[in-house]
Amino acid sequence: MSTRIAFLKGHGTENDFVIVPDPENAIDLSPAAVAALCDRRAGIGGDGVLHVVRSAAHPDAAGMAAEAEWFMDYRNGDGSVAEMCGNGVRVFARYLQHAGYATEGDLAVATRGGVKAVHIAKDGDITVRMGRARLPGGDVTVSVGGRSWPARNVDMGNPHAVAFVDDLAHAGDLLSPPPFSPATAYPDGVNVEFVVDRGPRHVALRVHERGAGETRSCGTGACAVAVAAARRDGADPAGTGTPVTYTVDVPGGRLVITELPDGEIEMTGPAVLVAEGTVDRDLLAGAVG
Numbered sequence: 377m378s379t380r381i382a383f384l385k386g387h388g389t390e391n392d393f394v395i396v397p398d399p400e401n402a403i404d405l406s407p408a409a410v411a412a413l414c415d416r417r418a419g420i421g422g423d424g425v426l427h428v429v430r431s432a433a434h435p436d437a438a439g440m441a442a443e444a445e446w447f448m449d450y451r452n453g454d455g456s457v458a459e460m461c462g463n464g465v466r467v468f469a470r471y472l473q474h475a476g477y478a479t480e481g482d483l484a485v486a487t488r489g490g491v492k493a494v495h496i497a498k499d500g501d502i503t504v505r506m507g508r509a510r511l512p513g514g515d516v517t518v519s520v521g522g523r524s525w526p527a528r529n530v531d532m533g534n535p536h537a538v539a540f541v542d543d544l545a546h547a548g549d550l551l552s553p554p555p556f557s558p559a560t561a562y563p564d565g566v567n568v569e570f571v572v573d574r575g576p577r578h579v580a581l582r583v584h585e586r587g588a589g590e591t592r593s594c595g596t597g598a599c600a601v602a603v604a605a606a607r608r609d610g611a612d613p614a615g616t617g618t619p620v621t622y623t624v625d626v627p628g629g630r631l632v633i634t635e636l637p638d639g640e641i642e643m644t645g646p647a648v649l650v651a652e653g654t655v656d657r658d659l660l661a662g663a664v665g
Contacts, residue, residue: 384397384474385422385652386426386470386650388462388467388593388646389628392592393424398429401434405425405451409455410455425453454588460506462596465487469483471649480496489507502647505642506596507532511531514529516528520548520554535564537561538601541572571601571605579602582627583597595643621633
């Protein structure tokens, strides 16, 4: 068995990932191994791991193999499994292009949140059809310090609580998950977005991602924010038949989110590969099989 594992490093609006190519699902990435890879001082460093596996080779994706050859086995930086990562899908697609598994044009990627349609444009940006947002009912509140705000519950295949605030500094340091109530609203935790207006259909956010802390960007979070902002602003493409587009500034850059009349949401933004190499299995302290 090789003592080294190939990896790449990439980011989408500075939401960064360790990419582990493993077409036949031969590497057992335990939660401890993922956390070791994502450690910014003792490992490579990243908000999460993109484990690149052929859908047919992974039990969580075999049922999607007829629709998508490749499965994004995404893990949060703490090793926990996540349903989806919007910035991650773009970086995943960029890797497939880099490796010769995909070209400019359309591509299908399997995720735990379903099969995602991806378009790699000639100008370098990548668009992902993120699926439809669900808007569960019930009041939700998020808090930081002595402040509390009502939050919109938006499900993008993973859960989000979107709070509109007067100043992004009100989110505090976001080192720990912002408390929310009722506790039953998010039994598996939640991504919390704090949002301010920048102009007409233009907002900015900070986000605490469950399992990762504050990140420079969150693709599903940007989608959730655009939907929440549209409903707040009285816009619903399903009712009007007209698409609605929001520009969403994140700490690491800018995303453009469009909600279509059929409910599908498209996210467009950059994806960049910055390094590749190998890592010694000893770094992971025996955590990788």
